[in-house]
Amino acid sequence: xxxxxxxxxxxxxxxxxxxxxxxCIAAGLxxxxxxxxxxxxxxxxxxxxxxLVIFAFSRVYKNSSFYDAxxxxxxxxxxxxxxxxxxxxxxxxxxxxxxxxxxxAIRLTANWATFWEGLGHEDWRYPIVRGRxxxxxxWADLMGIHMFPTLIVFTACLPIYAVMAYGGSPLxxxxxxxxxxxxxxxxxxxxxxxxxxxxxxxxxxxxSFITTGLWAWSRHPNYFGELSFWWGLMLFGLAAAxxxxxxxxxGALAMTAMFVFASIPLMDERSAERRPAYREHIRRVSALVxxxxxxxxV
Numbered sequence: 650x651x652x653x654x655x656x657x658x659x660x661x662x663x664x665x666x667x668x669x670x671x672x673c674i675a676a677g678l679x680x681x682x683x684x685x686x687x688x689x690x691x692x693x694x695x696x697x698x699x700x701l702v703i704f705a706f707s708r709v710y711k712n713s714s715f716y717d718a719x720x721x722x723x724x725x726x727x728x729x730x731x732x733x734x735x736x737x738x739x740x741x742x743x744x745x746x747x748x749x750x751x752x753x754a755i756r757l758t759a760n761w762a763t764f765w766e767g768l769g770h771e772d773w774r775y776p777i778v779r780g781r782x783x784x785x786x787x788w789a790d791l792m793g794i795h796m797f798p799t800l801i802v803f804t805a806c807l808p809i810y811a812v813m814a815y816g817g818s819p820l821x822x823x824x825x826x827x828x829x830x831x832x833x834x835x836x837x838x839x840x841x842x843x844x845x846x847x848x849x850x851x852x853x854x855x856x857s858f859i860t861t862g863l864w865a866w867s868r869h870p871n872y873f874g875e876l877s878f879w880w881g882l883m884l885f886g887l888a889a890a891x892x893x894x895x896x897x898x899x900g901a902l903a904m905t906a907m908f909v910f911a912s913i914p915l916m917d918e919r920s921a922e923r924r925p926a927y928r929e930h931i932r933r934v935s936a937l938v939x940x941x942x943x944x945x946x947v
Contacts, residue, residue: 662767665706669715670722673702681730688734689810692727693803699723700799704791712768713775713794720798721757724806725750731813741820746812746885749831753878756835760842774915801907805879805900808886815890823888831881837863837874845871856924866939868930869916872908873937879904913937 677699684691700719707715728750737743775794782789844862863870879901886897913936920927933942 658769659767663762665710665768666715666718669703669706670718673699673719674722674726676702677726688731688814689807692730692810696723696727696799696803697796700795704795707790707795710768712771713779713790714765714768714771716795716798717765717772718758718761720802721754721761723799724802724809725754727803727806728809728813731810735813735816737813737816740816742816742818742824742885742889743812745824745828746809746882749828749835750809750882753831753835753838756839764846773919777915798907801900801903805882805904807900808882808884808889808897811886811890811893811897812888815893818889821888823884827881827884827888830877830884834874834877834881837877838871839874841870841874856926858920858924858927858930860930860934863939865942866935868934868936869908869913870939872913873939876901876905876908876937909937 677695680695680698681691684694686694700716703716703719707713725747728747732738732743732747735743775790778789778793779786782793841863844864845859848859848861848864867873883898883901887894890897917927917931917936921931933944935942
């Protein structure tokens, strides 16, 4: 395919993605405005309905990567809705959290948009999930690829709700720590992604993988940054509503479990199958938290 045709195809794919997300946000907003239930349950139902709209596009176009941008598009909208509903537009903590969530979302969405290959590309993990499900592939697609991440992210967003609904107390040392962790997480993700994309652009040896920069100390520094972001939000939630710890903390724990027990093993298994030297890399370099690599060989 020529570069002009490829560009047109990609532009059309982007337009379709925009249509899908405009419709899913409109459907979610309709639920928010019409459903008469307490928060955060109203937002949860809106999130579920919006996910179903994206799922419908995924099925129609046979590409579950329609969902890929959902991860970063919805949290800032939830933050904005809860901020408005709670009347916290002038609260310092609420403003700080909103700005950080929007910074994270804009960076992550821009990263996806820049390197997305179009509708001819689907995340390699999705066919594996559907294939392992056999005859239940439809339900694996709906619940495993679409709804499960939605529920995890929503749970991890509950600290934002705590800030908006229970905030108003003066800023303290925990807020300062939360700012450092959350902003640091965004910077770590940015640096890790820039280093990775620079490596891919200039890679000359087939089968090689990045072992420089942050990637020399962690096999998945971008995941470390992502998880740190959600832990930073959890700290904000605790600062705003320490008595609500029992529903403020689980989101960050669930997010961590998903990355540690699902995402990282899948990524490492795939890399080891495609790159023979990667198994030694697994032995030497920390999976998540940046640490000095172990020396020597097996």
